[in-house]
Amino acid sequence: MKIQLNKNLVGLDGQEIENSHMGKLVASTLAGANKGDAAKFWHWSTKFYAGEEVELDPSDSETLRNFIRDSEQLTILSKAQILQQL
Numbered sequence: 001m002k003i004q005l006n007k008n009l010v011g012l013d014g015q016e017i018e019n020s021h022m023g024k025l026v027a028s029t030l031a032g033a034n035k036g037d038a039a040k041f042w043h044w045s046t047k048f049y050a051g052e053e054v055e056l057d058p059s060d061s062e063t064l065r066n067f068i069r070d071s072e073q074l075t076i077l078s079k080a081q082i083l084q085q086l
Contacts, residue, residue, distance in 0.1 A: 006051040023048040
């Protein structure tokens, strides 16, 4: 499965939020984590930050979904929209 997070979040008013690039947000969250597969998270971080597609197998997809869902750094607004993309 290929994941692309190269877009901005949308606010509660339905308008795009400037400088809220999903890929960069996920990349920063992954890179700032202190648990998880460091090599894998770093690889994903660099790809998402650059706006590139990331190829995930079913296991990796579930790992990323759980990471996003369980993150205490991300807001509900961002989690919901990122999870929709996954």
